[in-house]
Amino acid sequence: MKSTSQPVVRDIILIGGGHSHVGVLKRFGMKPEPGVRLTVICxxxxxxYSGMLPGYVAGHYSYDDVHIDLGRLCMFAGARLFRDEVIGIDRAQRKVICRNRPPVAYDLLSINIGSTPQLKVSGSELAVPVKPIHGFNVRWQALLSRVQNHTRGPLRIAVVGGGAGGVELLLAMQHRLRAELKALGRDVNMLQFALVHAGAHILPTHNPRVRQTFERVLRERDVNVHLNAEVTRVDRGLLICKDGQQFDADEVIWVTQAGGAPWLKNTGLSLDREGFILVNNKLQTPDDALIFAAGDIATMRDHPLEKAGVFAVRMGPVLADNLRAALRDEPLQTYEPQKHWLALISTGNRYAVASRGNWGWAGAWVWRWKDWIDRRFMRKFSEFPPMSPQPANTTANTALKMSSEESLQAISAMAMRCGGCGAKVGATVLSRALGQLNVVHRDDVLIGLKDPDDAAVVRIPPGKALVHSVDFFRAFVDDPYLFGRIAANHALGDIFAMGAQAQTATAIATVPPGLEHKVEELLFQMMTGAVEVLNDAGCALVGGHTGEGAELALGFAVNGLIDENTPGLMRKGGMQVGDVLILTKPIGTGTLFAAHAKLATKGRWIDAALASMAMSNRQGSDILREFGATACTDLTGFGLLGHLVEMTKPSGVDAELNLAALPLLEGATETIAAGIVSSLQPANVRLRRALRNQEDFIHHPRYPLLFDPQTAGGLLATVPADQVQACVAKLRAAGYIQTAIIGRILPMGEALEPVVLIDA
Ligand SMILES: Cc1cc2nc3c(=O)[nH]c(=O)nc-3n(C[C@H](O)[C@H](O)[C@H](O)COP(=O)(O)OP(=O)(O)OC[C@H]3O[C@@H](n4cnc5c(N)ncnc54)[C@H](O)[C@@H]3O)c2cc1C
Structure with missing residues (x-):
């Protein structure tokens, strides 16, 4: 997360992480625009990268070779990445509507969401659409294993659509599937391929020479090509065409012309016949000067172009410059599409055909040339120059188009604030942001957020005891909504670890100073995330305090209720000799987020870590109690070893901890191996004195993870040995899929050190 003293003055929201937007991100990363915040919703x-997709299918590239890591790129660009699906735009309110989070406000919007398959043919849901590509990849993996396990009779694979994409994909699939069968010593002829195309020629947008080359290749590779065959129905195992022709097909891949996403129809933006957004030659929509579009989703009103990644890529720099210019009220650049462009189309077997205007060349050298171009392109998005801090530049803000009131607020936000009342967020901002929240109703809340006073008043039901806890930490992710969810989860963790029911929470937050409406939006996003989690736990937010600070931070004082003399109370000190030690979530958040800040992670590692952090421990706690857990705590800043020692000590026991069994977040071993640890790690490492045999394991790749501080970590608990298998099975079924048995409890020995490591 890039921290900057610059207040945010304008928000550019980029919908979709397509080929144009990655170019925009790179350019803004190289030259940040002070006061402008980029947010990608994807x-x-x-x-x-579409150009390398066939090579991936053919088996020449790995997944990472052909994917731009949007997480890393956003980090480099200082942009926020919100993982979500956009389902609408409220142009009147200037908000982007998402499927799973509150609407996101914009000052300027750009759309680069590619095309959506138009599966209008009856039964086409039985086919595998090539877009979205991540969906195709899942189905492709399934097809790979289907072919590997298919032992009897032929397997017929039909590709519908004879454009460059369809032909290239078919040849790539055939190459790969045959290679897989050969490796298994099986007959490659069990696979039968057909290309079914509505037109009279394959590759209709390419010259006859290129077409002839592909006709020859398809013939040589025994592909049945059916021309003038417009598929009007798909049945299980059968393709039915308009003229009555029928073709057997066990797998159907759909690579026909796509259209615009259906939700665009409700935006009021002008669309073409296929539902793509009309734009002028500045890539701006004619209806709304605040909205731009690029790539497949945009149709240039005056120069309709073929839908190809090459145009999406070329639009990126112009789009970036025009977004900057639009914010400054400066003239926009014109995008001039090339009349002829070079298409390099591969045939699966490290051979490719180059096509440009009326020219065509083919050969293995064309493949090598394509490979060189593609890899060079990908390097632009994986190799970044060292990150330089954003200039703290007051004058740059003045370049942005702002009202005089906004300018005053921006200057005031930059100025040194006193630490007293000036450090408190304005009451109207706060009440407006909080007023939009839907806090769960509880009868025992007598005075809460709905009817605010100096303090909240809450009744403790008879026979109940109050369980108090407090937690607070600074934002480590740029997404305030997600951060709100994780912070609430983290704070509730203590209550659940005690086996209590959450009752009420008060929030304490700091937000960086800025324009009032930006601060309000930030608070609203963050508190919406938090309140959703609190509400799910039946915990009412009853009040709080928000102040200005250099960084976004959030914490909660949470109250829980428990029966006064309850046997369900799960203490740290209840471990019994013979119990089994289990952990409900994987560890590694400390090292992963330290590495994320250094651009040394993969986007999917961070994604998985965030999903794990956002998962509540509530159900886990209920399950642990059901199976008679004898002791429990939630993993937070002290790391696994620190929390374990907090339990063994008061329990008067020793513990055996199995390094091999530790559940780990994906990527944690890589980032630890790279020597990247959290800034809290050195303090935690002091606890190595609690390890009896640390010398034997000090070079073990997992050893450092014992000290890795966790955020919103899982529950560490002991369960009687006869209950543990059923308990683990239930925890996994409840969604804690990485729950693991990580050790056992031993009688206290002579040695001072309570923890013995094993690697079994
Ligand atoms: C098999 C095949 C091979 C191809 N080979 C080539 C080639 O060699 N050269 C070439 O120029 N073209 C090629 N193409 C065409 C190329 O794939 C497209 O033209 C290109 O991908 C369009 O890029 P884009 O940036 O518009 O969108 P995309 O690359 O499709 O990116 C869209 C992004 O938006 C996201 N998104 C979509 N909907 C939403 C939503 N509602 N909310 C949030 N995010 C959303 C997606 O996750 C994705 O990140 C090929 C196509 C196929 C099918």
Whole structure:
């Protein structure tokens, strides 16, 4: 997360992480625009590079070779990445509507979401659409294993659509599937391929020479090509065409012309016949000067172009410059599409055909040339120059188009504030942001957020005891909504670890100073995330305090209720000799987020870590109690060893901890091996004195993870040995899929050190 003293003055929201937006991010990363914040809202954290997709299918590239890591790129660009699907735009309110989070406000919007398959043919849901590519990849992996396990009779694979994409994909799939069968010593002829195309020629947008080359290749590779065959129905195992022709097909891949996403129809933006957004030659929508579009989703009103990644890429720099210019009220650049462009189309077997205007060349050298171009392109998005801090530049803000009131607020936000009342966020901002929240109703809350006073008043039901806890930490992710969810989860963790029910919470937050409406939006996003988690736990937010600070931070004082003399109370000190030690979530958040700040992680590692942090421990706690857990704590800043020692000590026992069994977040061993640890790690490492045999394990790759501080970590608990298998099975079924048995409890020995490591 890039921290900057610059208040945010304008928000550019980029919908989709397509080929144009990755170019925008790179340019803003190289030259940040002071006061401008970029936010990408995207369904995926890895952008597939279409040019290399067939090479990936053919088996020449790995997944990472052909995907731009949007997480790393956003980090480099200082942009926020919100993982979500956009389902609408409220142009009147200037908000982007997302499927799983509150609407996101914009000052300027850009759309680069590619095309959506138009599966209008009856039964086409039985087919595998090539877009979105991540969906195709899942189905492709399934097809690979289907072919590997298919032992009897032929397997017929049909590709519908004879454009460059369809032909290239078919040849790539055939090459790969045959290679897989050969490796298994099986007959490659069991696979039968067909290309079914509505037109009279394959590759209709390419010259006859290129077409002839592909006709020859398809013939040589025994592909049945059916021309003038417009598929009007798909049945299980059968393709039915308009003229009555029928073709057997066990697997159907759909690579026909796509269209615009259906939700665009409700935006009021002008669309073409296929539902793509009309833009002028500045890539701006004619209806709304605040909205731009690029790539497949945009149709240039005056120069309709073929839908190809090459145009999406070329639009990136112009789009970036025009977004900057639009914010400064400066003239926009014109995007001039090339009349002829070079298409390099591969045939699966490290051979490719170059096509440009009326020219065409083919050969293995064309493949090598394509490979060189593609890899060079990908390097632009994986190798970054060292990150330089954003200039703290007051004058730059003045270049942005702002009202005089906004300018005053921006200057005031930059100025040194006193630490007293000036450090408190304005009451109207706060009440407006909090007023939009839907806090769960509880009868025992007598005075809460709905009817605010100096303090909240809450009744403790008879026979109940109050369980108090407090937690607070600074934002380590740029997404305030997600951060709110994780902070609430983290704070509730203590209550659940005690086996209590959460009752009420008060929040304490700091937000960086800025324009009032930006601060309000930030608070609203963050508190919406938090309140959703609190509400799910039946915990009412009853009040709080928000102040200005250099960084976004959030914490909660949470109250829980428990029966006064309850046997369900789970203390740290209840471990019994013979109990089994279990952990409900994987560890590694400390090293992963330290590495994330250094651009040394993969987007999917961070994604998985965030998903784990956002998972509540509530159900886990209920399950542990059901199986008679004898002791429990939630893993936070002290790391696994620190929390374990907090339990063994008061329990008067020793513990055996199995390094091999530790559940780990994906990527944690890589980042630890790279020597990247959290800034809290050195303090935790002091606890190595609690290890009896640390000398034997000090070079073990997992050893440092014993000290890795966790955020919103899992529950560490002991369960009687006869209950543990059923308990683990239930925890896994409840979604804690990485729950693991990580050790056992031993009688206290003579040695001072309570923890013995094993690696079994
Ligand atoms: C098999 C095949 C091979 C191809 N080969 C080539 C080639 O060699 N050269 C070439 O020029 N073209 C090629 N193409 C065409 C190329 O794939 C497209 O033209 C290109 O991907 C378009 O890029 P884009 O940036 O518009 O969108 P995309 O690359 O499709 O990116 C869209 C992004 O938006 C995200 N998104 C979508 N909907 C939403 C939503 N509602 N909310 C949030 N995020 C969303 C997606 O997750 C994705 O990150 C090929 C196509 C196929 C099918």
């Amino acid at each position: 369904t995926d954290v890895h952008t597939p």
